[in-house]
Amino acid sequence: MTTQAIRTEQPLLSVKDLKIRIQMDNGEMKAVDGVDFEIKKGKTLGLVGESGCGKSLTSRALLGINPKECETSGAVLYRSATDQPSEQLNLLSLDPNGKQIRSIRGRKISMIFQEPMTAFSPMYTIGNQIMEAILIHRTKNKKEAKRIALDMLGKVGISDQEKRFDQYPHEFSGGMRQRAMISMALSCNPELLIADEPTTALDVTIQAQVLELMRSLQADFGMAILLVTHDLGIIAQMCDEVAVMYLGKIVEQAPVKELFYNPKHPYTKGLLRSMPRLGGNKSKRLESIEGSVPMPINMPPMCGFYDRCKDRIEGVCNVRDVPKTQISEDHSVRCFLYSDPHGGESQ
Amino acid sequence: MLRYTFKRILLAIPVVFFISFIVFYIIQLPPGDYVSTYAAQMAASGDNMTAAEMDQMREYLGLNGSVIEQYAVWIKKIALHGDFGFSFNYNKPVTEVIKQYMGLTLVVSLVTMVFHYVVAIPIGIYTAVKQYTAGDYIFSGISFIGMATPNFLLAIILMFLSYKWFGDPLLGLFSSEYVNAAWSMDKVMDMLKHMIIPVIVIGVAGTADLIRVMRGQMLDEMNKPNVVTARAKGLSTMKILFKYPTRAALNPIVSTFGWSLSSIFTGSTITAIVLNLPIQGPVMYNALLGQDMYLAGTWLLFMALLTVLGTLISDILLAWLDPKIRTEFRGS
Numbered sequence: 124m125t126t127q128a129i130r131t132e133q134p135l136l137s138v139k140d141l142k143i144r145i146q147m148d149n150g151e152m153k154a155v156d157g158v159d160f161e162i163k164k165g166k167t168l169g170l171v172g173e174s175g176c177g178k179s180l181t182s183r184a185l186l187g188i189n190p191k192e193c194e195t196s197g198a199v200l201y202r203s204a205t206d207q208p209s210e211q212l213n214l215l216s217l218d219p220n221g222k223q224i225r226s227i228r229g230r231k232i233s234m235i236f237q238e239p240m241t242a243f244s245p246m247y248t249i250g251n252q253i254m255e256a257i258l259i260h261r262t263k264n265k266k267e268a269k270r271i272a273l274d275m276l277g278k279v280g281i282s283d284q285e286k287r288f289d290q291y292p293h294e295f296s297g298g299m300r301q302r303a304m305i306s307m308a309l310s311c312n313p314e315l316l317i318a319d320e321p322t323t324a325l326d327v328t329i330q331a332q333v334l335e336l337m338r339s340l341q342a343d344f345g346m347a348i349l350l351v352t353h354d355l356g357i358i359a360q361m362c363d364e365v366a367v368m369y370l371g372k373i374v375e376q377a378p379v380k381e382l383f384y385n386p387k388h389p390y391t392k393g394l395l396r397s398m399p400r401l402g403g404n405k406s407k408r409l410e411s412i413e414g415s416v417p418m419p420i421n422m423p424p425m426c427g428f429y430d431r432c433k434d435r436i437e438g439v440c441n442v443r444d445v446p447k448t449q450i451s452e453d454h455s456v457r458c459f460l461y462s463d464p465h466g467g468e469s470q
Numbered sequence: 471m472l473r474y475t476f477k478r479i480l481l482a483i484p485v486v487f488f489i490s491f492i493v494f495y496i497i498q499l500p501p502g503d504y505v506s507t508y509a510a511q512m513a514a515s516g517d518n519m520t521a522a523e524m525d526q527m528r529e530y531l532g533l534n535g536s537v538i539e540q541y542a543v544w545i546k547k548i549a550l551h552g553d554f555g556f557s558f559n560y561n562k563p564v565t566e567v568i569k570q571y572m573g574l575t576l577v578v579s580l581v582t583m584v585f586h587y588v589v590a591i592p593i594g595i596y597t598a599v600k601q602y603t604a605g606d607y608i609f610s611g612i613s614f615i616g617m618a619t620p621n622f623l624l625a626i627i628l629m630f631l632s633y634k635w636f637g638d639p640l641l642g643l644f645s646s647e648y649v650n651a652a653w654s655m656d657k658v659m660d661m662l663k664h665m666i667i668p669v670i671v672i673g674v675a676g677t678a679d680l681i682r683v684m685r686g687q688m689l690d691e692m693n694k695p696n697v698v699t700a701r702a703k704g705l706s707t708m709k710i711l712f713k714y715p716t717r718a719a720l721n722p723i724v725s726t727f728g729w730s731l732s733s734i735f736t737g738s739t740i741t742a743i744v745l746n747l748p749i750q751g752p753v754m755y756n757a758l759l760g761q762d763m764y765l766a767g768t769w770l771l772f773m774a775l776l777t778v779l780g781t782l783i784s785d786i787l788l789a790w791l792d793p794k795i796r797t798e799f800r801g802s
Contacts, residue, residue: 188701190693222706229704238693244696244714245794256703291793305701 133159135315135347136185136206136232141197141215143180143371154193155418156183156371162315164204167341167348169358169379171394172368175416178351179367182317185349186228187219203231204314232261233308236322239300240329243292249435250288253307260311275306278343297328305336312344319351334361355398359383364453367391370427371419377454387433387456426459434460477788482778487545489774490767494541495613497770503533504558504761531558544764555764564768567753571699574643575749578668585673586680591723593677594684595716599691610683616678619669622744625671629650629745630665640664642746668745672738676730680723687722692716717791722788730779732773747753 138157143155155177162168170178183189199214217224233256236242243252243383250272257268269288276284279302294298301321308316318337322330334357341348350361356364359379366376367388375388386392393412414431426432432440441460448462449455485709505527509519519527528534532543547553554564597606633639643664644647648657692715700710731738739751750769755763789795 183698186702188698225704225706227704228702234699234702236699238695241695242699244694244700244718246714246717246792250791255700255705259704291797293794294797 127368133164135164135202135203136160137200138181139198139200139370140183141181141184141199142195143177143184144194144196145192146194146219147420150420153371155184155423156419158197158368158371158373158378159264160223160366161167162347162349163346163363164314165341165345166363167350167361169362169365170349170351170368171353171358173353173416176368178368179319182319182349182351185214186232186234187214187224188228201227201232221469226260229256229308229313230311231313232312232315232317233311234317234319235301235304235308235321237323239297239304239324240292242304245292245427246289248289249295249303253288253303253310256307257310271310272306276303278309278340279303280304280332281306282376293449297325298333298434301325301329301333302336305340309340309346312356313346315347315349316341320353321350322357323352323354327383330357337361355394367394371415372427372457373388374428374458375454375456377450381451381454385454387450387454387461388428388458389434389460390428393431426457436460475782478782478785482782485778486771486775489778490771491541491544493774494544494763494767495537496768497536497758497761498540500761502761503528504531504763507761510673523771531556546765547776554768557757557762557765558656559760560767561761564765567765568750568768571748571750571753574747575751577616578643578665578672578747578749581665582669582672584674585669586676587723588671590680590721591684593710594681594719595688597681598685598688598692598715600712601683608665610685613678613681616674617682620677621671621674621738621741624674625667625741628667628671640667643668643748668738668741668747671741671745673704683722683726684719687719691718694718721788721792724791725784727787728782728784729755729777731780731783732776 129300131203132425138158141155143159145152145154151352158177158181160168160170170181172178180189180193184193184195187195191196195215197215200211201214202211212223212227214224214227243249250269253275254265254268257271258265261271262268264445268413273284273288276287281287281299281302285298287295287303292303294301301324305321315338322333325333330370337348338361339348348361352358362379365377365379365382366373367382367390368374369390375382375386375391381389383395386395390405390412393410396410397412399409412431417427419427423442424444426435426445429435429440435441436459445457445459446462447455447457505524508527509524511519512519532540537541544555547555552565556562557564557567593609597609600606629639629641638645640663643661644657645660645664648660651657692711694715697710698712700714705713739755741747742749742751743755754766754769756762757769
């Protein structure tokens with residue numbers, strides 16, 4: 124299982140020029156504006172950015188579960204690793220309520236959410252909600268489904284499963300609920316797990332436990348993970364590759380070590396500088412990035428980070444869209460500092 | 471949960487007593503009593519009563535004591551003999567007056583109530599799912615009109631239309647030939663025909679309310695993260711709709727269910743008067759006007775009891791529907 128999953132010739136999922144537009148009263152909001160990335164089998168891609176940068180919308184667009192108001196374009200190409208022959212499928216072109224995408228949701232690609240409090244319905248038992256996915260995708264037999272669900276609860280470290288199975292979400296603690304959520308998402312052995320801020324609502328010790336759990340399950344199941352977070356610490360712990368998002372665009376993408384040791388984009392540098400460090404200079408104030416994120420409504424072609432950037436070049440950064448520049452084979456950045464400001468795309 | 475239910479019932483008893491006293495006291499408050507109303511009626515028809523005659527009548531009817539004395543006598547009779555007193559207006563025991571109207575009141579009210587829920591819940595769900603579409607606007611428009619139109623006005627309009635189109639305003643619950651006839655298939659059909667207007671009139675206002683509540687709840691629930699979770703699991707839209715938002719949206723509907731219990735028995739007073747329906751509402755109204763205090767008092771007591779009972783039923787239903795409340799029950 125693992126050796127097969129580590130081979131990385133073909134990406135499991137590639138996102139090409141993903142755009143999400145939302146019509147607002149005062150114009151069209153470009154919530155996600157031309158995002159490209161690839162997720163490789165068994166690997167973890169981190170999608171990092173501050174709130175409102177479009178990372179959650181991006182992750183939900185992969186499954187087609189954004190609200191109706193989101194106009195989505197581009198392509199999400201998915202090639203199942205286990206189906207033979209494996210056919211490439213554009214998930215965006217499928218009917219969002221149709222059978223085909225539903226057979227992928229929860230089965231091939233599943234998702235865990237930020238708020239384990241509200242992501243479960245308070246009306247049904249945890250067992251009922253975990254079994255639901257199993258009953259759709261794996262077996263019609265309730266006994267069998269219950270057995271799988273109990274087994275999954277055990278795998279995520281919930282003891283006394285029989286009793287827990289019949290309890291309601293409000294009888295679970297936050298950490299337990301997120302564990303139950305993970306067991307629900309993994310109950311059909313997905314190839315890709317999308318984790319949308321999985322530990323944001325948890326306290327730090329529980330957070331570490333949940334991340335550790337996700338890592339060990341990834342090793343067992345060999346699935347790929349798309350980890351959406353605003354926490355660079357989690358990225359450093361968990362990911363193979365990182366994409367930094369700002370204002371609906373990926374501004375920098377690189378393998379995790381490369382990004383931390385050799386950041387290029389002024390925004391990435393700012394983020395790294397604003398992280399507290401053990402043994403850092405305590406008398407110095409923690410740095411922050413000045414200014415705030417503009418709304419991507421009716422923005423002229425320019426770099427979205429222009430107003431907050433210390434290295435901005437007037438007459439360049441604020442008059443044109445920034446092309447992607449390939450620094451090395453697997454490191455790209457969207458910044459005029461690294462491209463020929465007078466030429467076009469320098470890919 | 472049994473213990474909780476039992477505790478709630480015990481607690482309800484003093485509440486009902488307290489309400490019954492307040493009710494009795496308030497009925498006593500207006501100046502004059504049944505005898506003076508009666509005397510005024512007699513005077514209007516040219517027959518003057520002397521003060522002695524009035525006193526004698528008061529003595530006979532037991533109206534001479536203080537409020538507390540009268541209340542004590544009344545409540546004692548209820549508790550010991552199930553005797554609710556005497557209706558002066560009808561010259562019959564109160565229980566008989568109530569019994570006479572009870573059957574038809576129940577029929578009219580239950581039918582309108584079923585109409586409420588059967589119409590409002592599906593429309594509420596529909597308008598929420600199709601928010602801001604033509605269908606939503608049409609139903610929401612109708613329900614706003616329904617909410618804003620006084621019932622009696624709608625009753626008059628429908629009576630007029632029925633008279634214009636069918637030559638019969640469909641007053642009352644039966645055509646004249648059936649009023650005193652024995653029950654037969656024809657009589658039932660006749661009654662059903664006469665029920666159409668009352669059901670629509672009484673039903674529309676409550677339905678409009680209920681549609682708004684259901685729609686708002688559904689919109690709330692459909693945007694909850696648990697719906698997104700369900701979608702991410704691969705459930706179909708329909709299954710999600712009924713399993714998650716609808717179930718959760720029913721809570722406030724159920725919690726107000728208790729209040730409608732008392733209205734089942736009273737019926738809708740003003741509409742009933744306009745439509746000349748032989749149900750409890752108008753009887754109650756006349757009892758209050760004529761200071762027919764035992765009838766009115768029994769009525770209000772009965773309604774208080776039903777409200778308390780209805781709330782209890784709502785709470786128990788809610789506990790059955792909502793696991794979170796159920797846990798709190800178990801804890802108590």
